[in-house]
Amino acid sequence: MLLSSIPVISEEEERLKPEKIVSTGEIPSPVNLPPGCVFHPRCREAREVCRREEPGMREVEVGHLVRCHLYGA
Numbered sequence: 065m066l067l068s069s070i071p072v073i074s075e076e077e078e079r080l081k082p083e084k085i086v087s088t089g090e091i092p093s094p095v096n097l098p099p100g101c102v103f104h105p106r107c108r109e110a111r112e113v114c115r116r117e118e119p120g121m122r123e124v125e126v127g128h129l130v131r132c133h134l135y136g137a
């Protein structure tokens with residue numbers, strides 16, 4: 065969703081962007097964040113575990129860090 069929302073200035077860049085993903089849900093209040101993964105109310109891949117547990121940071125490639133239950137479980 066984040067990558068598909070990047071503004072581009074050329075047709076070549078537009079071709080490289082991922083398919084447009086329209087966000088759903090509401091942005092949570094920064095003073096009242098949801099439990100688990102703070103992105104779960106807007107994530108179309110959210111699972112039950114996402115609503116309960118905050119995902120830890122994992123290195124999936126050298127220098128590439130991911131904080132998501134769908135990676136490296």
Ligand code: SF4
Pocket residue numbers: 101102103104105107108109110111114119131132133134
């Ligand atoms: S942990 Fe991953 S799959 Fe779960 S809500 Fe967060 S971003 Fe989505």
